Amino acid sequence: MDSTTLDDERWQRMRRLFLEISTLDASGREACLAGEDGQVAAAVRRLLTLHDEMTGTGDRAPPPLADALSAVDDRALQGDGATIAQFRVERLLGEGGMGRVYLAQREIGGNLQRVALKIVPLAMRTPRLVEQLKRERAILAGLDHPHIARLIDAGELPDGRPYFAMEYVAGVPLLRYCDENRLDLRARVALFLDVCEAVAYAHRQLVLHRDLKSSNILVDADGRLRLLDFGIAKSLEGAQARDVTSDGFFSLRAASPEQVLGKPTTVSTDVYGLGSLLYGLLAGRPPFRFDQGSRDTVIQRIAHEPPPLASGAA
Structure with a gap:
């Protein structure tokens, strides 16, 4: 196994751990990190520290912290096969103060369905923005008009962040x-x-x-x-x-x-x-x-x- 493969495996493990334990208290986090590879555990602790600093300062994080946490999502969604929920990500369509939108696809009955997938990035995961995204998808669920992009699917990621898939308009x-x-x-x-x-x-x-x-x-x-x-x-x-x-x-x-x-x-x-x-x-x-x-x-x-x-x- 070469060093590149080892680094990728460590990264994937680090990412999964971070997503799984970021919502736990300190003792729960340490229990999950016990016995982990030292480099992976140290990296996850650094990410958790940045995450806690960001979420503890209100809705607007200092840019360096936001950038550091955004890198988790960016790295995870690079390359072939990156997924969000059951959707395979193609590319970033846009981002703003309320979240990121990706062009993504999934296969249904042998047919390929393309959607615009919206999530709150890790760097922006505050209670306020999470609630705003939930509110947006609830509003869209009640709208059905030929000149309004329709809601296709919605759910929660393993770390609790909501997402929803909209009709992709090319x-x-x-x-x-x-x-x-x-x-x-x-x-x-x-x-x-x-x-x-x-x-x-x-x-x-x-x-x-x-x-x-x-x-x-x-x-x-x-x-x-x-x-x-x-x-x-x-x-x-x-x-x-x-x-x-x-x-x-x-x-x-x-x-x-x-x-x-x-x-x-x-x-x-x-x-x-x-x-x-x-x-x-x-x-x-x-x-x-x-x-x-x-x-x-x-x-x-x-x-x-x-x-x-x-x-x-x-």
Whole structure:
């Protein structure tokens, strides 16, 4: 057995141990590490220390700790045959403050099914984000519309992190699709009406999206669009109805005045998002320039200044 094979085996053992014991107390962890290879045990203890420091400081970890823990997921998902639950990972599609999304596949009855698989990385596994992902998949489970990416499967990883698989949309963001295909005004408005149908349906199910922007609306090669990423969506029922949008988990480009001011969000939040989206479709630019001034200046403009007329901006 060469050193590369030995290192890979140690890594896999270290990873499995970390996932299995990270939720245990100190005595339980040490009991599981007793008798382990010294290098493996030492590496797992270092990871556990980083994990405990990160989860003990709230929802935002210092970048070095987040980077160190992200490496666990990154290394594990490199190469052929890497899996999450029953899905084989192909590649990373994207990541943000609410989790990572992978292109993955599984075989069902001899047919290959491709999905967009969303999880909370180890570096971001805080109670708040885990609960947010569970909330997102619960919301998606109640939505069934041709212009909303559908939920396919969901479950829990061995370490307790939730995941869910969504319909994979092989498409491009709405504004880019319109520009690349040189769509005229009528075609752009037709697509916008499809977005409105999807949002109106969500509202009838008492769900606010709260992040309506071009990158969350993909259009495939057939010209069919799907609304996705309900990561900061909320239900208008129960305790969620009083939620505000957490600072840092929304895009200024799509944020409404009440979001940037930390006030409760309502249906008007999505109406504002739709208006901003339509502005971009018609004028070719967002209502406000985001490359000028500080974040505080941009927030003040969104909250207190009317944008220039789209006809003038165009």
